Amino acid sequence: MHEKISLSRRVKIKVINILMYISFVLILALVAGLIGYILYRGLPNISWKFLSSKPSLLKGVIGILPNILNTVYIVLITLVIVLPLGVGTAVYLNEYATNRKLVSVIEFASETLAGIPSIIYGLAGMLIFVQFCSIGTSLLAGSLTLVIMTLPTIVRTTQESLKTVPDSYREGSLALGSGKWHMIRTVVLPSSIDGIVTGCILAIGRIVGESAALLFTAGMANNILSIKDAVTPGNAGSTLTVALYMYAKERGEFGVAFAIAAILLILTLVINLSAKLVAKKLKVKTD
Amino acid sequence: MQISSTTESKQKKESGKRLASGDGETTFYSVTGPSLSEKKQKRKNIAERVMGGIFFVCGMIAIAFVLFITIFLVTSGVPAIGKIGITDFLFGSVWASTAAEPKFGILPFILTSVYGTIGAIIIAVPIGLLCAIFLAKMATNKIASLIRAAVELLAGIPSVVYGLVGMIVIVPMIRNVFNLSDGANLLSAIIVLSVMVLPNVISVSETALLAVPKEYEEASLALGATWTETVFKVSVPAASSGIASAVVLGVGRAIGEAMAVMMVSGNVANMPGLFKSVRFLTTAIASEMSYCSGLQRQALFSIALVLFIFIMIITLLLNFVFKSKKE
Known part of the structure; x- marks a missing residue:
């Protein structure tokens, strides 16, 4: 031929x-x-000492334990707040909303949030949470900023999986006399749990990798905090990414910076892999 | 959808009876017993209504967030523009915020952001598009999933990590190749940005290419075109609106990137030049935020407002492109 x-x-x-x-x-x-x-x-x-100690100029020790803890705290606090909000928004859009115009406005707002760069989130978070709500530069203010940032991710993935729940499930439940909320709680949400989990994983990825939004909201401190300190206003702390930036740009400790980069890279791999596994499970289920 | 509450309760009682005679363990309706008292029913109706209200509030929250951000940025960004004067602010070519006689012209930042973004797009779009075409139309399943995993990893790597690698690898390389005294310049930033934009371009254009109806391609093949010709003359034009939105999305990512650019661009408020140390809109905010005060601080918020307007234009454009595709 x-x-x-x-x-x-x-x-x-x-x-x-x-x-x-x-x-x-x-x-x-x-x-x-x-x-x-x-x-x-x-x-x-990377050594055990590096992972398990806090940095001290006096002893000449560099450790990233506080940064690891701060990252975990911020992920937890953000997820606890954003999950109900995001899932709620998706449920409203998919199950309750009847006004098409309103739906398109909400979807546009969500798209706008997804497009705003993180440095603007950092400034807005500083203006709204740190100053206006006078929480102070703290893990809490950082988490609240990230709540706004990760909301579109949760909404989108949840909405996508809500759409895959067959209408016959809803009709079956309603025909048996269930109320709308009862139907959502017992039928719709359990069948779309995988999408919600995927959204969570993606949000975790975004939070772990975020730096610009946290620089001016969560601060740069390197103290070890307990979970209770983390939710009280005024306790600043830097996450792994912010610490990487400080070590590389301000202190020229490139060995430390690359060690943190390696940890972040491995985390990214793990997060991508688990998102894929959950998505696969979802596919098997809907087939 | 609204059924009046009396008929609803009647239905519920009946279904409750029927279910109770069958198996009580049904997941659909386990609360209702055979004798559902009116009180319980009322409480449930209230719960239904409350939950409906809560979901409505959740639905409104995204709008509220956007409004909050807009209001706070506008109210804190406008005063400085008023004091400096909008033409001096937008078209002034000197930024000397800490000088004895401070000058706040952000033209260098705007131009740097625009040039940097254009440069990154010029590098990333051809490579990304070719890769997406290969991925969607040419590659075997195994290779495709390998590339997809690679692209997802590129998308997931935090921007500070890109900045770090750029700082240690790209900046010295540029310095040696072009014999410069400092490699931290616009070119280094463009290279780092193009890598960061790549995954967006690839994944969005791949989705668009996969959505092209098979019939189009089959018709072209039947007319004697080869597969490669079909892909480039039929599939790509058919997916053009999706590819356009991929490019616009890439522009949004490039113009909003702060940390990676901050680490490789040298961070001096020069008018842009390929081998000059430059400052972007984003890095102008980030680099002075920690020590600023007074008018300087307000001016930084004004820069954020300008950046926000850029992003809003991109979002509107994107919505427009997607919408026209749907129709």
Whole structure:
């Protein structure tokens, strides 16, 4: 068949195919190079002491335990607040709302939130939570800022999985005399739990990787806090990403920075993998 | 959808009886016994109504957040613009916020953000688009899932990590290749940004390409075009609105990126040049926020407002593109 095509066509096809292969190889090489380089520079600096101590200028110790704890706290506080809000929004959009205009306005608002850059969230969080609500630069203010930021993620994934719940389930439940809320609680939400979990995982990924929004809301302190300190206003603390930035940019401790980068990279891998597993489970279920 | 409460309660009683005679363990309706008292029914109606209200409030919360952010940014950003004067602010080419006679012209930041974004898009879109086409139309399943995992990882890596790698790898490389005294310049920022934009471009255009109806491609093949020709002359044009939104999304990501850019761009308020240290809109805010006061601080909020307006334009554009696709 190829004999019948003119030479110029064949050349064009060849060139385009080669370009495509180049771009595909380029991206794989880029990812492989990034992973390799970060792990190569970072892993040798990770030790148990590094993970389990707090930094002290006096003793000359650098440890990232406070940053790990702060990251965990911020993830937990944010999720506890954003989960009901996000799932509630998705349920409202998918189950309750009858006014089409209102739905499109809410969806537009959600898209807008998804598009706002994190540095603006940082400023808005500082204005709203740190100053206006006078919570002070604290983990709590940082978490509240991230609540706004991660809301669209939770709404979108929950809404997508609510859409996959067959209407016959709802009709069956309503026909048996169940009220709307009862139906949602016992039929709709349990069948879309996987989507909600996926949303959570994606939100965790976004929170763990966030830095610009936290710089001016959660602060840069490196003290070990208890979970109770974390929810009281005024206790500042830096997460892993903010710590990485401070070590690299302000203190020039690149070994420490790469160690944190390696940890973040591994976390990203784990988060992506678990999101995929949950999505797979979801697929099996709906088939 | 609203059924009057009396008929609803009647239905409930009947279904309750029927269910109780069958199996009591049904997951659909386990609360109602055979004798559902009126009081219980009333309480349930109230619960239903309360939950409806709560969901309504949840639905409104996204709108409230957007309004809050807009109001706070506008009220804290406008005063400084008023004091400096809108033309001096937007088109002034000197930013000297801490000088004895401070000047607040943000033209260098605006131009740097625009040039940086255009540069990143020029690099990322051809590579990303070709990769997306390969991914959607050419690759075998195994290779496709490999690339997809790679792209997802690229999307998930925190921006400070990109900044760190850029600082240690790209900046010295640029310095050596071009014989500069400092490699932290616009070019380094463009390279880092293009890598960060890539996953957005790839995944959104891939989705658009996968959504092209098979019939289009089959018709083209039947007319004697080869598969590669079909993909480039039929599938890509058919997915063009999706690809356009991928590009716009990439622009949004590039213009809003702060931390990675801050670590590689040198952070000096110059008018942009490929080999000059520059400051973006985002980094202008981030770099002075921690020590600013007075008018300088207000001016930073004004920069945020300008950035916010850029982003709103992009969001509107994106909504417009998606909407026209739906129709």
